[in-house]
Amino acid sequence: MLKVDKVCTYYGKVMALHEVSFEIGQDEIVSIIGANGAGKSTLMKSIMGTVPIKSGSIQFEGKEISKQKPHVNVKNGIVYVPEGREIFPNLTVKENLEMGAFCRNYSSKKINELYEECYEMFPKLKERQKQQAGSLSGGEQQMLAIARGLMSEPKLIMFDEPSLGLAPVIVDEVFDIIVKLQQAKHIPVVLVEQNAFMALSISNRAYVLENGVVSLSGQSSELLNMPSVKEAYLGG
Amino acid sequence: MISTATLVQAIVSGIAMGLIYSLVGIEYTLIWNTTGMLNFAHGKVITFCGYLFGALCLKQMGLPLVWSLILALVLAAILALLMSSSIFIPLRTKDNLCCILATVMAGKILYEAMRLIWGAFNVGIDNYFPGTINIFGATLPATYIYVLAIAFVMVVALQIFLNKTKIGKGMKCVSQNKNAASLMGINVTRYMRIATILSFVVCCFLSILLIPLITLSKEMAEMIALKGFAAGIVGGFGLIPGCTVGGVILGVVENLACIVIPSGYKDVVAFVLLIGFLLIKPSGILGKKAK
Numbered sequence A: 001m002l003k004v005d006k007v008c009t010y011y012g013k014v015m016a017l018h019e020v021s022f023e024i025g026q027d028e029i030v031s032i033i034g035a036n037g038a039g040k041s042t043l044m045k046s047i048m049g050t051v052p053i054k055s056g057s058i059q060f061e062g063k064e065i066s067k068q069k070p071h072v073n074v075k076n077g078i079v080y081v082p083e084g085r086e087i088f089p090n091l092t093v094k095e096n097l098e099m100g101a102f103c104r105n106y107s108s109k110k111i112n113e114l115y116e117e118c119y120e121m122f123p124k125l126k127e128r129q130k131q132q133a134g135s136l137s138g139g140e141q142q143m144l145a146i147a148r149g150l151m152s153e154p155k156l157i158m159f160d161e162p163s164l165g166l167a168p169v170i171v172d173e174v175f176d177i178i179v180k181l182q183q184a185k186h187i188p189v190v191l192v193e194q195n196a197f198m199a200l201s202i203s204n205r206a207y208v209l210e211n212g213v214v215s216l217s218g219q220s221s222e223l224l225n226m227p228s229v230k231e232a233y234l235g236g
Numbered sequence B: 001m002i003s004t005a006t007l008v009q010a011i012v013s014g015i016a017m018g019l020i021y022s023l024v025g026i027e028y029t030l031i032w033n034t035t036g037m038l039n040f041a042h043g044k045v046i047t048f049c050g051y052l053f054g055a056l057c058l059k060q061m062g063l064p065l066v067w068s069l070i071l072a073l074v075l076a077a078i079l080a081l082l083m084s085s086s087i088f089i090p091l092r093t094k095d096n097l098c099c100i101l102a103t104v105m106a107g108k109i110l111y112e113a114m115r116l117i118w119g120a121f122n123v124g125i126d127n128y129f130p131g132t133i134n135i136f137g138a139t140l141p142a143t144y145i146y147v148l149a150i151a152f153v154m155v156v157a158l159q160i161f162l163n164k165t166k167i168g169k170g171m172k173c174v175s176q177n178k179n180a181a182s183l184m185g186i187n188v189t190r191y192m193r194i195a196t197i198l199s200f201v202v203c204c205f206l207s208i209l210l211i212p213l214i215t216l217s218k219e220m221a222e223m224i225a226l227k228g229f230a231a232g233i234v235g236g237f238g239l240i241p242g243c244t245v246g247g248v249i250l251g252v253v254e255n256l257a258c259i260v261i262p263s264g265y266k267d268v269v270a271f272v273l274l275i276g277f278l279l280i281k282p283s284g285i286l287g288k289k290a291k
Ligand SMILES: Nc1ncnc2c1ncn2[C@@H]1O[C@H](COP(=O)(O)OP(=O)(O)O)[C@@H](O)[C@H]1O
Pocket: A011, A014, A016, A034, A035, A036, A037, A038, A039, A040, A041, A042, A043
């Protein structure tokens, strides 16, 4: 589905990714774990086209997309729910959802069906649909960001640190929803996390990023039991 | 004792001028919100559009009003594409001084272009909003009523456009968060272009409203451009409804003030109001508290 091959990305002269390769197939959850500053978000931005890559290739459904603009990638079905949610604070919850479908020319009937689908998955958003998104709690904003991402019916969805800054109970809820939506929609999900334990427990496969390099990859269940991973990412 | 007629006249012409300030406020706010750049050339853009409409289309080409309007709008849109592609889009991420200088110089270029093309003198244009009108015993030039009506329709139409249409909503998102907007599939630079075109279209209409009020000259929009900035500050900087409210308040207050103070001090009123707001409530009437 998505194939990243030997991608190098620089910020000016500073290297952020070095020959990173990773792959995700139809119907799986793949997590990318790594410490703060390892290059996880940079990898996501490289895929989206938000930051240009220096070398390597990125293919989506067999087509090269490494030079494509972010808005084109979204239209082609790659949705990125960014770190820090980035909702539109001065729009209402419902307007935020509407913007999620901006790149599609859905009929109003279709849009309403999609709203209902979102509200079913996130009942809290329904209660707050007329509220300004900026007034939601952190957890609710994350739910909104996820729901907004689903509005354009993506073929692939990528979550960047969805658990960041949330209370532990809410974190459970967010991961629960990610698993549920993957099971319901059967789309590939990329999950970027510093919360390695959670990410490894819900994903099929995982990659470990360290200083811009993939240092380890494999089945999540195997990584969970590796001493080196345990020590570095799971608190020993 | 102040007569009703004086009062009515002051208020009606004040609202008319006020709506013009509102439109100026909206015109530069559109570019500010989407690109983060202040268009210091906006007064010159208004004037240039005035020359395109009045001097080129009406006088030189002898086109009827409606065709002059249409042709001037098309030319204004082309100017918008040129300026957005050469200044607003490429320079928006550069430092502030660079942005300011670029738009100031663009204004200078427009000014010199007008001088070269249409000469140093003012251009006389017959008032296309002629006649007088009687309200509550006050006799007013009908120009004010035309200006008031057209400006009012434009302000309302712009609010509807920006809040209800897909393009308007896209612009709103671009102004709130460019990164998130692009992740919604919005082509951010295209929306910056659209906002600039809309801004220059407003400039074009503004010039058409101004010509019968102050005649076509290369300095005609200087004061209006400044007061449009003031309107934004008074109402709430960066807020389209703020510009609207600020402009009308400014227009009415300066006219009412002129009933009691010598009218030579009229322009001072707007700037006293501006400085007052900057000191006491810099976020403006509709603005939230600055963080
Ligand atoms: N816009 C930027 N300009 C320069 N350096 C950046 C920028 N964004 C990230 N970096 C650097 O790139 C490295 C990887 O950052 P990032 O991808 O955000 O890491 P992660 O998401 O894994 O925390 C870090 O060293 C960071 O300082």
